[in-house]
Amino acid sequence: xxxxxxxxxxxxxxxxxxxxxxxxxxxxxxxxxxxxxxxxxxxxxxxxxxxxxxxxxxxxxxxxxxxxxxxxxxxxxxxxxxxxxxxxxxxxxxxxxxxxxxxxxxxxxxxxxxxxxxxxxxxxxxxxxxxxxxxxxxxxxxxxxxxxxxxxxxxxxxxxxxxxxxxxxxxxxxxxxxxxxxxxxxxxxxxxxxxxxxxxxxxxxxxxxxxxxxxxxxxxxxxxxxxxxxxxxxxxxxxxxxxxxxx
Amino acid sequence: xxxxxxxxxxxxxxxxxxxxxxxxxxxxxxxxxxxxxxxxxxxxxxxxxxxxxxxxxxxxxxxxxxxxxxxxxxxxxxxxxxxxxxxxxxxxxxxxxxxxxxxxxxxxxxxxxxxxxxxxxxxxxxxxxxxxxxxxxxxxxxxxxxxxxxxxxxxxxxxxxxxxxxxxxxxxxxxxxxxxxxxxxxxxxxxxxxxxxxxxxxxxxxxxxxxxxxxxxxxxxxxxxxxxxxxxxxxxxxxxxxxxxxx
Numbered sequence: 001x002x003x004x005x006x007x008x009x010x011x012x013x014x015x016x017x018x019x020x021x022x023x024x025x026x027x028x029x030x031x032x033x034x035x036x037x038x039x040x041x042x043x044x045x046x047x048x049x050x051x052x053x054x055x056x057x058x059x060x061x062x063x064x065x066x067x068x069x070x071x072x073x074x075x076x077x078x079x080x081x082x083x084x085x086x087x088x089x090x091x092x093x094x095x096x097x098x099x100x101x102x103x104x105x106x107x108x109x110x111x112x113x114x115x116x117x118x119x120x121x122x123x124x125x126x127x128x129x130x131x132x133x134x135x136x137x138x139x140x141x142x143x144x145x146x147x148x149x150x151x152x153x154x155x156x157x158x159x160x161x162x163x164x165x166x167x168x169x170x171x172x173x174x175x176x177x178x179x180x181x182x183x184x185x186x187x188x189x190x191x192x193x194x195x196x197x198x199x200x201x202x203x204x205x206x207x208x209x210x211x212x213x214x215x216x217x218x219x220x221x222x223x224x225x226x227x228x229x230x231x232x233x234x235x236x237x238x239x240x241x242x243x244x245x246x247x
Numbered sequence: 248x249x250x251x252x253x254x255x256x257x258x259x260x261x262x263x264x265x266x267x268x269x270x271x272x273x274x275x276x277x278x279x280x281x282x283x284x285x286x287x288x289x290x291x292x293x294x295x296x297x298x299x300x301x302x303x304x305x306x307x308x309x310x311x312x313x314x315x316x317x318x319x320x321x322x323x324x325x326x327x328x329x330x331x332x333x334x335x336x337x338x339x340x341x342x343x344x345x346x347x348x349x350x351x352x353x354x355x356x357x358x359x360x361x362x363x364x365x366x367x368x369x370x371x372x373x374x375x376x377x378x379x380x381x382x383x384x385x386x387x388x389x390x391x392x393x394x395x396x397x398x399x400x401x402x403x404x405x406x407x408x409x410x411x412x413x414x415x416x417x418x419x420x421x422x423x424x425x426x427x428x429x430x431x432x433x434x435x436x437x438x439x440x441x442x443x444x445x446x447x448x449x450x451x452x453x454x455x456x457x458x459x460x461x462x463x464x465x466x467x468x469x470x471x472x473x474x475x476x477x478x479x480x481x482x483x484x485x486x487x488x489x490x491x492x493x494x
Contacts, residue, residue, distance in 0.1 A: 001276065002250065002373055002374070003249065003250045003251060003373075004250055004251040004254055004369060004370060004373035005276050005279075005280060005370050005373060005374075007251055008280045008283050008366050008369065008370060009279060009280060009283050011283050011284070011285065013285060029248065029252050031426070031430055032256060032426070033252060033255045033256060035423045035424070035426060035429055035430075036255050036256050036258050036423065037258070037365060037368075038258065038260060038368065038379075038380050040380075040382050041382075041469075041470070041473050042421060042450075042466070042469075043470055043473075043474075044423065044424050044429065046429075047429050047430070047431060047435070048429065048430050048431065049431045049432075049433070049434070049435060050430060050431065050432055050433070051433060052432075052433070053433055056433060080435075082429075083474075084435075084437070084439070085424070085428060085439060085443060086470050086471075086474055088439060088440060088443055088467075089443065089466065089467035089468075089470040089471050090467075090470070090471040090474060090475070092443070092467045092468075092471070093467055093468045093471035093472070094471075095471040095472070095474075095475040096475050097471075097474055097475070098474060098475055098476055098477060099473075099474040099476075099477065099478075100474075102477045102482070102483065103353075103482050103483045103486055103493055104385065104477060104478070104479050104482045104483075105474075106350075106353065106354075106357075107353075107357050107385070107404065107482065108382070110353075110354050110357040110358050110361065111357050111358075111360060111361040111364075111404060111405055112361065113358060113361060114357065114358040114359065114360060114361015114362045114363075114364070114365060115361045115362075115364060115365045115368075115380075116361075116365070117358075117361070117362060117365070118284060118361060118362045118363075118364070118365020118366050118369070119255050119365050119369065121284075121285065121362075121365075122251060122255065122365070122366065122369045123251060123252050123255060126249055126250075126251035126252060127249070127252075132285075133285050133287075133362075135287050135288075135355070138351065138354070147434075148433075148434050148435055149434040149435050149437075150435050151435060151437055154435065157354065157358060158358055174289060176282045176283065176291065177282070177291050177332070179278070179279070179282060181332060182282055182291065182293075182294050182295065182329075183278050183282075183294070183295050183297060184294060184295065184296045184297065185296075185297055185299075186296070186297070186298060186299070186300055186303060186395075187296070187394075187395050187396040188294070188296060188327075188331075188395055188396050188397050188398060188401065190331070190396075190398055192331070192332060192335060193335060196332060196335055196336065196339070219289075219336065220335075220336035220337075220339045220340055221336075221339075221340045222288075222289075223288070223290055223333050223336040223337070224333075224336050224337040224339070224340035224341075224342040224344070225340070225342070226288050226290075226346075227290075227330075227333055227337060227342075227344055227345060227346040227347075227352075228337070228342040228343050228344070228345055229345055229346075230345060230346065230349045230351060231346075231351070232351050235349070235350050235351045235354065236349060236350045236351075236494060239350055246350055246493050247483060
């Protein structure tokens with residue numbers, strides 16, 4: 001064990017921040033870590049839009065469905081899948097840019113975003129800061145694309161609040177799925193019902209007793225209730241409009 | 248600066264490993280970090296297939312287009328987007344599982360994979376180990392899905408070699424795009440041509456002089472040459488076969 005692993009294992013989502021601002025040199029270090037992540041063919045298919053403006057944060061909080069911690073956090077980062085630089089490169093070389101229109105392009109862009117955001121979270125938490133990922137930026141993508149002036153070949157994948165932790169409202173660590181259900185030796189193990197039942201009990205107990213808002217449900221019923229419909233119906237069309245044609 | 252940030256900023260892709268095996272307790276810590284990553288709605292939409300078997304690694308090296316470092320690394324991890332547990336949860340709750348068939352599901356799965364892999368890389372490198380991401384596992388996904396016995400609702404996104412670094416062949420750090428081209432304040436800055444030209448020169452010099460294989464090209468021409476065609480043509484169809492219907 002070392003500082004890095006301890007910090008990563010101590011991760012929790014922070015939705016309440018103190019008033020203390022983030023120092024510029026801390027923000028620089030965090031964003032340098034975002035850029036240091038590996039990327040497919042060194043294409044660096046991601047960008048970060050750094051939002052500090054209070055009005056913009058409030059608008060984004062509203063667009064994400066009323067997530068007030070976006071407005072409260074001193075910094076809100078929006079990670080976008082980005083083939084706009086690749087488009088400029090293709091134009092410069094006199095070639096057609098084909099890959100973003102194919103599913104391969106969407107995978108490359110979203111995995112690059114995940115890798116960069118993973119580094120960002122690890123770096124921020126190593127400095128004692130708190131973060132929470134915001135998938136809700138995909139709730140109203142068309143309005144958000146307009147607000148941030150995102151060009152074609154760029155798509156907003158996920159947001160990240162960053163701030164100093166309000167220690168009074170620091171949540172407990174949420175238990176993860178048993179490792180036997182997630183880590184597979186050599187081939188995929190399909191015998192998972194028992195592990196899921198065990199985890200259902202763990203999550204039910206956690207949600208029934210946690211101090212920051214009790215909401216008793218088990219994992220299976222919660223997941224099933226979210227995934228039974230398309231909760232962000234604009235995603236498909238707005239991807240295609242941004243030239244991620246998902247062929 | 249601290250240990251975590253220093254380690255992240257020191258990242259490079261390692262394709263040559265010593266014979267030293269990975270200790271089980273190190274592997275456990277690394278994989279625990281993979282699981283500790285945040286995930287959309289705590290759905291934990293990723294799994295890791297841990298490959299140690301020499302024959303399987305050789306087969307995977309061949310399927311990825313002859314990437315011999317997959318066979319050489321003591322551990323090869325395959326990160327899969329995973330809604331199979333969500334399917335079991337939906338069945339248990341008597342609900343239909345809709346989201347994997349929509350583009351939203353593919354985004355959630357691939358971002359979760361990126362986040363988990365980001366943690367895994369950060370943890371491995373903090374222990375002094377070397378890694379390299381292998382997008383080439385999407386070159387022959389149908390054969391790979393069969394080899395690993397991946398069920399429907401599971402898709403192989405990216406691989407990761409992990410091993411002790413062969414210090415004699417440790418590469419230099421590859422320079423990243425100027426931050427002005429990647430980090431945007433408040434809205435997207437489209438004036439990027441100058442930064443890309445500057446980076447083209449940096450990469451041309453790096454590729455012309457690096458000790459581990461000289462291959463002079465600039466960034467724009469390389470990116471344009473890769474992205475002018477669909478280099479992994481099986482991805483779209485195999486995604487759909489695994490029930491990621493990309494609607």
